[in-house]
Amino acid sequence: MPVTCITPERSSLLSFFLQSLLGRKAATPAGARALAGFDRRILVRAGEMQVTLACRDGAIEIHPGAVLPWDASVGGDLATMLGLGLGHNFLLPLLTGRLSFSGNPLPLLTLLRLFGAPDPAPSPAAATATAAPSLPTPPSLSPKA
């Protein structure tokens, strides 16, 4: 399996969300190409949860907490991070401070290639729902630097 949680019993929800998101994408040919030769550590923060993605040999290990040294970090509130994971545009949250990054941006661009909605898994609820106006944007949480 290309994406594994290290010590899953101690892993946070962020680990499991990332494992789901990245796991299915990494298993595709495009994902495998993105991971090929990619040897980096990326710290991901969502709210007060943080995990380190250790990418190496075409696989990703998700470690609980911050594992030093990391090459880059990206963080925001959980909803923003999950939106990023689903492939939503990252520019607006970046410009409004809901998303922040530090370190070498190149690994983050590779990570973005592994994001985006995986294969659709339609929900029964979707069958009865139609588009509704977006929620007015509530006050945002300050992402951790």
Place this chain on the structure above:
Amino acid sequence: MTTPARPADAAAALLAAALGPDRVLVDSATVRQYSEDITEIPGHLPDLVVKARSTAEVQTVLSIAHGQGLPVVPVVANLNIGGLAIPERGGIVLDLAAMNRILEVNEPDQYMIVEPGVSWGDVRAKLDRDHPRLRFGYSFSPPHTSVMTNCLMDGLCNLSLLHGSTSEWINGVEAVLADGTLLRTGGGAWSRFWCTNSPMPDLTGLFINFQGATGVVTRMAVQLWPNRRLRRRLFVLAYDVDAAYGFVKSLMTEDVCDDIGGVTWPVIKLLFGQARPLFRDPGEPLVALYFDITANDERLMAAKRAVFADALAAARARGGRFDDPLDIEDLVKIEPRFVKFADFPTRFDFLLDHPGGGLTWIGSYGPTSQWEQGIRAGMATMEKHGFPPIVVTRPMRGGHFGVLRLITTFDKRDAEEVRRVRALNEALADVVVEHGFIPYKTPGWVVKRYAAQIDPGFLKVARAVKHALDPKGILNPGRWTLE
């Protein structure tokens, strides 16, 4: 011809003659299946199992059992959480699963008439196929379980914030008393339209929460509700109990949501396939709240969502920490297992399918004013006993009361763990009762534990009702200390 020595043998012979031998089961493998449920409550073997297919057959069974003085325990899915269908004094288990017809759906008057074996899945399929204008509420029970038993035991479902517990939806019942007497209650006792329980004297209540101890209900008229064209289910992750339930309380009286619920962090980890023991990362959210918002009109949906957003902003302004709302459709895209929260009825396999298969809870109804204290005390008690703090909450009927359900999964094969679970449930029962909550689908051991707190006049009248309807005490004996 010899006369059978035991009442059970005599009853089996009479029933086989009346219904056919294939409907009366006495083999050890079959009776063992009906001897226990998935809880920690000790099982007990029945003497025989009878599978009824009609009201007339139920009358026959009860008449014969009454004549022999043999206990009768009605069951459908045999998945009760609380030991209520364990035949603790032996006798007959009356399996009603084959009585599974939806006898009528009255669309203009918004009710249906169902038999005991009709399941949540049956109702959903029927309404979706033939009556899409109508909807019903769905509990967290698996789709194959009985709608009727849930309603008769004051269950809760995804329309309970709007309409209360499911017993409040009952327009009346057809029931067979211990001696075989048949009666109807509610509007159906007089009118051919069974659209209301009013204005008849409320004899329906004789069969609600008595746990099958006053009669066997063979038909039930129950309300349906107008369906809604638009639906959104939003999840909000919260990081402390006070903030989470302050937010819930601010919305539960606003006529914005069809349903509001909360589950604590272990539920999401179990959903992701994690096994016990479970540990919480300090940065993780504590509670996942979900909100159902429906409307027939886009403008109303937009208005409801605006009120929802304002309430969330106000909760944050009070210092509460919440993540932004997550649409269930997005959660399903991220992790397909979230589909279990997307629509109902659903099967929470992560609670049911695990080594040892044990599942139990102290579920209770009580004052939302005491929610936060009760939740914290319940979680602390579960952690102290070495179990993950699985808590499910839901405001009911416009917030007049709320659900506090403390759930434990365990290995039923492990005698030591079963002993620990019994001790835990006793402690949890103390917690909920101390906070003014009343355990629902009340197990017999809970009633005995707190009998001294229950109004003696209430118990006297309840026992008189039981005696009037079941003078020999054959119907599901052991419930509510009624005998």
